[in-house]
Amino acid sequence: MARSVFGRLKAEGERIALPNECEENDRAVRFLAKEMGVGHYDNINLLIMAVLFIFVAVAFLAVNGGKAGSSRMKAVTKESLMNGEFTTELEKSYLDQLPIPDEIKRANEVVSLLYGFGNKLTSTKHRSFSTGNDNSGTSQNVFDRDDDDKDHKENAVTMGTQTDENGNVMTTEEVVKTAPGGGTTAVARTDAAVNSSAAVSTQPGETTTTNNDAPVVTTTTTTVGRHARSETQSSTASTTESSVTTQEPIDISEPDVPTDTMEPVPSQPEPSDTEPQEPEITDPFADEPI
């Protein structure tokens, strides 16, 4: 009887697939170890990020960048608190006193070299800006502009100064000229749309061009102070890219401005190698607003 019961139980036991306990145990230990490892790696990540964050926060708060004199905080008064002047001053002071501002800008430019082709480093000597894109920060919307509004400076070609090696302003071009079909255009749609005009000054070495059919040697030099950009082109007869600068007013009050270099280019270029262009060619949308 007992033997039969035992045999039945044994038969039932064999039908149930029991796991190998040692193997399961090992697996569980490995799983736990992995979990611990996961936590370990996550903690390292947290530590690195937290230290980095705190380091930057403390550096920005505690280290003075050197502009303290220009942004000295005013005394806190009831009025300044209520009208928001105090918080504005506080923020301005914080931003002015950021540590190593020039190095940060330089490092940002170096990093931007990795973003794509054509980014350049600012020359520290000339203090000009040459990496940025032309229109960053502009809020104008040319589409909403009335075509009859002739006051706008569309297709402004060049407006800048040249500096010598010491960074001194040498001259100023105050040319705000409508370039027929020019501006920032790179690829022409039709042959008819390719227009050319050149402004050649009477003095040697002073040529500014705005055209697509440039003379053999054409040089446009635009070097502006800290916030503007510098662009120098030497092009052949086949291709010339005109430039558009949207920059701040230029300081021409430098005492050491030589007068024998570049003169302002006249608004009506003379002599010119092309016919005078009609203004409507530059404005692609000539119909009346609805």
Next chain:
Amino acid sequence: MTYIDLIFLFGLFPVSAVLSLLDRSPEYKNMILIITSLIFFSWGRPVAICLIFLSLFIDWALGTAVEKMRDKSRISAVMLTAADALMNTVMLLVFGHNYLFDGTAFELSDAILPMGMGYYSLRGFSYVYDVYKGKIRAEKNVFCLMTYMVSFHFMCAGPLVRYGDMEGQIRKRELTTEKLNAGLNKMVWGMGKAVVLASVFEKIRDAGIGSSEITTLGCWLGMLGLFAQSYFMFTGLCDMSRGLSLISGFVLPVNYRDIDVDELFTGLVKSYNSTVISFFTDLTGISSTKSRVRTALGAVVCGLLMGLWYQVSPTCAAVGLAAGLLVGLEQLFLKDLLEKLPRAVKYIYLIIMSLLIFGGVNFRSFYGYRKWLMGLAGIGTDYTLSVSMRDAVLHNYVLIIIAFCVICTPVRKLITGKADKISAKNRRNYGMIRAVKTLGTVLVFVVSVLALGSAAAG
């Protein structure tokens, strides 16, 4: 003040985080959060504090009154809820992005507060509305409601959290290393999106539709750049918001999701600012109805409300109305027609419709919009590509490729899926992938800080 202001990132936020770690009680944490949020909220306009206290007290009192009246007099409860809606609408009109009266004697641009007024007013109204609907009980403790209303975590880009979802976390929440880790990572990647990627597309937008010259590719790429800029700015701020919340112990709902092309334009609209859309669909009754006609009508009303909520201007109202109309048409019959089309055609449909409808946001007049539309077709433009656009693309093509990988769901899932597979193999692989992620996060952090610092340094 916004999340990407240096004074917030490395001034106010670390101070708030460190101070809130000094005590474990939720009351203390809430107090620190309220103080720092009030500073965040009223930065540059301290008068905003008065507005906050006033509107908060009205919301709290009306919520309590609505709860009392709900069972006794339904009409009174409706009237009180409507009064709260009116109060919050007026707040949005006066202190939000109101451009209705620009150039007139009633110009309100000086009254605009530098904060997420849309989210603030909607949060206040959603509380009273939920009390009216019986979804939550009116809050007795005004400080709990204040934590919900002013917390800077959902100030800039939402999400629109409902009080019912937050009440438990306001009363009791715990901060773990997992939350801290996830929060910091999310915040840094969000910062990268908002600071680095959004600025690239801002340049492309400026070169295309903000420059002084109109070209065919400029019209296309400029508008796509505007969309991408808005996307990265919004999702970046949302990620930062979620990250900041996790660091403070809160878990917030997701405010955006991947675009599913099979859901057509309706899915596209719902994928962006989804918590706000969810509230408006709830308000207009779309979520509860099964009638197609009522859903379509609700979508039109919802679109109009959303447009006005984004910006109180005729352009935004028209864009919202057009978007709502298309969603309505899809609900009525378009979806049945379009869902059988190949996915490539659906993508084209989505891009064209988004350009046509949301492109209008950029223009103040129909004249400008028409000009841009003609530019898309190459009509009236003499040139195809401008130098500034070419430079904007070439100077940033690496970032554009990265942005594409982020925005394109299949590519992103391919990359993250492979990384997950490798890390799941064993502990060493997990460590390797984790190290790569840490390195990436550090890089994004450094690049973002350099960009912000460089901009601040002038």
